[in-house]
Amino acid sequence: MAKKLKITLKKSIIGQNEQQRGTVAALGLRKLHQSVVKEDTPNIRGMAENVNHLVVVEEIEV
Template sequence: MANLTIKLSKSLIGRPKNQIETAKALGLTKLHKSVIKPDNEAIRGMVKTISHLVEVEELEA
């Protein structure tokens, strides 16, 4: 199963509450912080919600 590297590239200041909570649920609390998450439907949906704030890269397992 592949993994995703998700990096917060834009600030959460002034964003709607659901976008802030989605970023925190993914573990993205600071600017330029990266996390590795499994590539599944739930994670893809969360990334889609904040796609304008993050950079996503696919990793092969």
């Protein structure tokens, strides 16, 4: 089975710097408590790690 990541925005991007805002937008997140499902790749994991104080990441099996 392919692994995927469920990424949920848990904290607002207000007050964050432009790089972190861009990373959240690149992940496809726009609103609080919105979730997206992405492929489990090193690129996506790195992006989520850079904004780990704003998001919650869960591994799911699809």
